[in-house]
Amino acid sequence: MEGSPGSDKELFAVAALRGLELRAPLRLRERIEAESERARGPARRRRLSLGGALAGLTAAAALLVVLLLPGGAGGPTVVEAAELGTRPATEPAPGPGQPKLLDASAFGLPFPDWAEKFGWEPSGRRVDEIDGRRAVTVFYEKAGREIAYTIVSGNSLPAPEPSAGARREGTPLRYVALDGRTVVTWERGGRTCILSGEGVAATTLLDLAGWKGLGAVPF
Amino acid sequence: MRETDCPTVSVDPLRPLDPARLGDHIDRLYRAAVGLCGSHADAEDLVQETYVQVLRKPRLLRSDDDLGYLMRVLRNTFYSRYRSEARRPRENPLEEHEELVEGRPLAQPATAAEASEVIAAVAALPEPYRETVAAVDLAGLSYKEAARALRTREGTVMSRLSRGREQIADALGYTS
Numbered sequence: 001m002e003g004s005p006g007s008d009k010e011l012f013a014v015a016a017l018r019g020l021e022l023r024a025p026l027r028l029r030e031r032i033e034a035e036s037e038r039a040r041g042p043a044r045r046r047r048l049s050l051g052g053a054l055a056g057l058t059a060a061a062a063l064l065v066v067l068l069l070p071g072g073a074g075g076p077t078v079v080e081a082a083e084l085g086t087r088p089a090t091e092p093a094p095g096p097g098q099p100k101l102l103d104a105s106a107f108g109l110p111f112p113d114w115a116e117k118f119g120w121e122p123s124g125r126r127v128d129e130i131d132g133r134r135a136v137t138v139f140y141e142k143a144g145r146e147i148a149y150t151i152v153s154g155n156s157l158p159a160p161e162p163s164a165g166a167r168r169e170g171t172p173l174r175y176v177a178l179d180g181r182t183v184v185t186w187e188r189g190g191r192t193c194i195l196s197g198e199g200v201a202a203t204t205l206l207d208l209a210g211w212k213g214l215g216a217v218p219f
Numbered sequence: 220m221r222e223t224d225c226p227t228v229s230v231d232p233l234r235p236l237d238p239a240r241l242g243d244h245i246d247r248l249y250r251a252a253v254g255l256c257g258s259h260a261d262a263e264d265l266v267q268e269t270y271v272q273v274l275r276k277p278r279l280l281r282s283d284d285d286l287g288y289l290m291r292v293l294r295n296t297f298y299s300r301y302r303s304e305a306r307r308p309r310e311n312p313l314e315e316h317e318e319l320v321e322g323r324p325l326a327q328p329a330t331a332a333e334a335s336e337v338i339a340a341v342a343a344l345p346e347p348y349r350e351t352v353a354a355v356d357l358a359g360l361s362y363k364e365a366a367r368a369l370r371t372r373e374g375t376v377m378s379r380l381s382r383g384r385e386q387i388a389d390a391l392g393y394t395s
């Protein structure tokens with residue numbers, strides 16, 4: 001255990017603290033074990049199901065699967081692209097454009113204007129190249145929190161595994177917590193879109209991601 | 220921006236959080252929770268809520284620091300749900316616990332009452348000191364892990380730890 005005390009006084013406190021023998025109650029262990037088992041269950045079932053399906057595939061089909069994995073397809077993974085949202089904006093916030101849209105787009109896809117409907121104001125923008133793909137990120141702010149909306153050029157990227165599924169306004173979405181940051185990904189016009197934020201509920205991000213502004217936001 | 224101006228980004232590999240491994244950290248997380256809450260009952264609820272939050276959806280981590288990640292979620296859960304309750308004065312904060320509380324401060328056998336004094340001294344610390352003592356001295360995180368979990372710098376962890384320990388020593392009646 002790190003944290004060597006620097007004085008006799010600290011030594012006294014450290015001895016008292018580290019001498020405490022506190023063990024979690026058995027009932028707590030049992031409840032957590034049940035929660036863990038529940039969390040493992042669906043994944044285990046999926047793996048078993050996938051394993052059964054794969055057993056019948058030919059070698060050529062297996063090769064195709066390999067080629068469709070992130071490395072084979074070229075370009076970053078969704079998780080890697082989501083990291084761009086943790087970096088600072090390098091350009092000013094885009095202003096409003098057409099109704100319900102910002103005056104900013106990437107690869108033919110305009111970014112939505114969430115200010116009026118959801119209170120998220122655009123706060124900045126950055127453009128990157130990651131693993132041979134261009135990625136445009138627009139940042140939004142609300143009540144001191146920041147979220148990042150990234151659109152990646154080229155063909156769509158595979159959703160991260162594991163990830164959970166959801167649907168908003170008919171659009172299938174995948175989401176996962178990435179080291180404390182919630183990441184939502186989906187497709188618009190064949191491009192991969194990624195919305196991420198720390199300290200923002202997944203439902204909030206999912207609602208924003210799937211919002212079509214009564215048809216104003218092209219998907 | 221021209222394409223040649225675009226920065227290239229490299230990212231550390233990620234791994235899925237394995238629910239099967241999380242049970243290894245219950246005791247250390249519980250120790251930290253007791254220090255934060257000053258109450259075994261609240262600590263039990265806090266640890267359970269932390270695990271429920273973490274297990275609710277698949278998660279990817281950049282490092283092997285599962286405990287540090289759990290500690291971060293525990294801290295956030297404490298501040299969002301339990302802090303207001305923890306601030307309320309308790310007449311006998313440890314009275315309701317039938318669970319074993321054994322302590323051996325200074326390598327001497329300690330009574331449950333002495334252990335209760337230590338826990339009460341931690342719970343009485345200002346929050347920045349309390350969470351740091353809970354992370355390092357109770358959960359056993361390194362300075363680096365604690366800094367990540369508490370979203371601060373290692374130097375800040377060290378200074379808060381020192382001040383927290385001194386206040387605990389004063390509360391326990393330390394005399395030079």
